[in-house]
Amino acid sequence: MGVGIEVANLNAWYGTNHTLQDISLNIPANRATALIGPSGCGKSTFVRCLNRMHETNPVARVTGVVRIGDVDIYTDTTPVEIRRRVGMVFQRPNPFPTMSIYDNVAAGLKLNGYSNRRHLDEIVEKSLKNSALWDEVKDDLKKKSGASLSGGQQQRLCIARALAVDPEVLLMDEPASALDPVSTSKIEDLIFQLKSQYTIVIVTHNMQQAARVAEKTGFFLNGRMVEFDSTHKIFTNPSDKRTEDYITGRFG
Amino acid sequence: MDTLAKEFQMRTRIRGFIDHAATGLAVLSTLLVILPLVAIFVYLLIKGARSVNLDFFTQIPKPVGEAGGGMANAIIGSATLLGVASLIGIPVGIGGGVYLAEYGRGTKLANAIRFTADVLNGVPSIVVGIAAYALIVMPQGHFSALAGGVALAIMMVPTICRTSEEMLHMVPHSVREAALGLGVPSWRSVLSITLKTASPGIITGCMLAFARVAGETAPLLFTALGNEFWSTSLNEPIAALPLQIYVYAISPYDDWHRLAWAGALVLIVLIVLAVSLVRYVTSRGVLKGAS
Numbered sequence: 001m002g003v004g005i006e007v008a009n010l011n012a013w014y015g016t017n018h019t020l021q022d023i024s025l026n027i028p029a030n031r032a033t034a035l036i037g038p039s040g041c042g043k044s045t046f047v048r049c050l051n052r053m054h055e056t057n058p059v060a061r062v063t064g065v066v067r068i069g070d071v072d073i074y075t076d077t078t079p080v081e082i083r084r085r086v087g088m089v090f091q092r093p094n095p096f097p098t099m100s101i102y103d104n105v106a107a108g109l110k111l112n113g114y115s116n117r118r119h120l121d122e123i124v125e126k127s128l129k130n131s132a133l134w135d136e137v138k139d140d141l142k143k144k145s146g147a148s149l150s151g152g153q154q155q156r157l158c159i160a161r162a163l164a165v166d167p168e169v170l171l172m173d174e175p176a177s178a179l180d181p182v183s184t185s186k187i188e189d190l191i192f193q194l195k196s197q198y199t200i201v202i203v204t205h206n207m208q209q210a211a212r213v214a215e216k217t218g219f220f221l222n223g224r225m226v227e228f229d230s231t232h233k234i235f236t237n238p239s240d241k242r243t244e245d246y247i248t249g250r251f252g
Numbered sequence: 253m254d255t256l257a258k259e260f261q262m263r264t265r266i267r268g269f270i271d272h273a274a275t276g277l278a279v280l281s282t283l284l285v286i287l288p289l290v291a292i293f294v295y296l297l298i299k300g301a302r303s304v305n306l307d308f309f310t311q312i313p314k315p316v317g318e319a320g321g322g323m324a325n326a327i328i329g330s331a332t333l334l335g336v337a338s339l340i341g342i343p344v345g346i347g348g349g350v351y352l353a354e355y356g357r358g359t360k361l362a363n364a365i366r367f368t369a370d371v372l373n374g375v376p377s378i379v380v381g382i383a384a385y386a387l388i389v390m391p392q393g394h395f396s397a398l399a400g401g402v403a404l405a406i407m408m409v410p411t412i413c414r415t416s417e418e419m420l421h422m423v424p425h426s427v428r429e430a431a432l433g434l435g436v437p438s439w440r441s442v443l444s445i446t447l448k449t450a451s452p453g454i455i456t457g458c459m460l461a462f463a464r465v466a467g468e469t470a471p472l473l474f475t476a477l478g479n480e481f482w483s484t485s486l487n488e489p490i491a492a493l494p495l496q497i498y499v500y501a502i503s504p505y506d507d508w509h510r511l512a513w514a515g516a517l518v519l520i521v522l523i524v525l526a527v528s529l530v531r532y533v534t535s536r537g538v539l540k541g542a543s
Contacts, residue, residue, distance in 0.1 A: 051433065053429065053432065053433060056428075056429065056432055079432075080435050080436070080437050081435065082435075083432065083433055083434065083435035084434070084435030085435075087433070087434070088433040090426060090429060090430065090433070092426055094424070094426035094427055094429065094430040095430075096427060096430065096431075096445060096449070097427070097449055098448050098449050098451070107431070107434060107436075107445075108434035108435065108436065111431070111434070111436045111440050111441070111444055111445075112435065112436065112440075158430070161430075161434065162433075162434070165434055165435060
């Protein structure tokens with residue numbers, strides 16, 4: 001089951017660059033929340049702060065509080081632990097090139113020392129079914145490399161890989177921006193199904209996509225969150241002039 | 253319009269010519285690269301093939317004046333030395349490469365290691381031999397296979413370290429992120445993901461280093477020393493093919509010259525076999541479509 005995320009006064013710096021300024025919002029459990037805004041506005045940095053992925057960059061620094069469920073992710077836990085609870089799907093599909101399809105999905109469990117073969121088989125099948133890839137790959141699970149799949153299939157493989165460790169939250173950083181329209185719509189259908197079980201945060205440049213999949217939408221601009229409201233409100237009657245300008249295509 | 257079409261035709265012809273010329277040059281260069289190897293190999297076959305017989309692989313050298321004899325002890329000796337060198341040199345080299353690529357990026361220590369490795373790569377092999385002599389032979393008070401192995405290991409480390417680093421750099425950052433994003437600890441990600449992804453290149457680096465030191469004579473002169481008799485002990489002087497070839501080649505006896513040629517031929521063939529074997533073993537189990 002998904003859990004909600006509370007963010008309070010989150011600030012982030014890359015070196016001296018203040019990329020996120022005083023972000024506070026509540027992301028609801030078991031819903032899809034979209035983050036929109038022009039390139040460089042801090043959306044990607046924001047989602048990276050939700051599973052402490054920003055720490056892989058040595059010059060990154062963060063202040064503020066992020067609570068996922070009832071855990072303060074910066075004080076109560078380790079990056080390794082929080083990343084198991086908060087899965088991530090990246091902009092470009094990044095399957096492990098040397099691993100079979102099966103091993104890609106099982107990677108999160110296997111690399112953490114889990115080796116019950118029968119249970120792994122079940123989890124791999126379930127995850128691939130949940131990511132709508134099972135029927136396309138079930139015959140070459142252990143024969144083909146993850147890198148041999150098409151771009152759209154690779155991205156669904158990456159989603160399956162993230163689901164296999166049974167996270168509560170799924171962060172998606174422009175998951176469809178490198179994909180063709182057919183693959184994109186498959187990913188969107190998937191998000192629609194997955195949000196009953198997971199809390200989904202999706203960064204997107206595609207505003208129709210945000211409107212289609214998300215209940216809530218946040219608009220980011222220059223490191224600040226301008227507006228956060230129901231998707232319907234954001235796209236039909238935004239309270240801030242800048243939001244309106246952005247969604248109507250007047251800038252950005 | 254007509255002149256334009258003509259000019260276009262002219263240019264196409266020139267481009268075609270340049271294209272052919274460039275391809276021709278590339279083919280020529282390739283031939284020039286292969287030529288020395290083929291020439292050496294053919295010459296060795298002519299000079300040495302007659303002396304390669306069963307005795308060569310089963311007998312130890314006969315005293316001067318007696319006909320026959322082989323290099324069985326030198327073959328085993330070389331294998332022992334290379335085994336010791338690989339056991340030390342490959343882990344140290346790969347470990348250093350992992351540090352340079354994964355942990356030490358941009359640090360002063362990493363820059364110092366990189367510089368040292370590059371310098372070490374250029375140090376004459378006889379100097380490496382002297383280093384191993386001072387480090388192991390002097391304190392122990394006698395020549396030994398161990399000292400020879402260490403000398404060869406010192407020569408392997410810089411090549412393996414630098415190629416491993418380069419190969420790890422070529423693993424896309426997104427692959428590391430994927431592993432970390434799954435909640436995999438970073439040491440595990442380095443071992444099971446990054447190193448594995450880079451392994452074909454790293455293996456090539458190891459094989460290059462291996463093949464290079466397999467033919468080294470100078471670092472063994474005052475470490476392994478050479479041995480006319482059977483020895484497999486790491487604590488005693490041991491024979492090695494390059495050493496034996498060296499001793500035989502500068503001797504005044506014709507039958508020893510012939511054995512030296514045979515030894516050189518066998519050495520090259522064994523190196524090719526060893527490298528091919530490693531490539532074969534490591535290429536099995538590669539999946540369809542893996543890049």
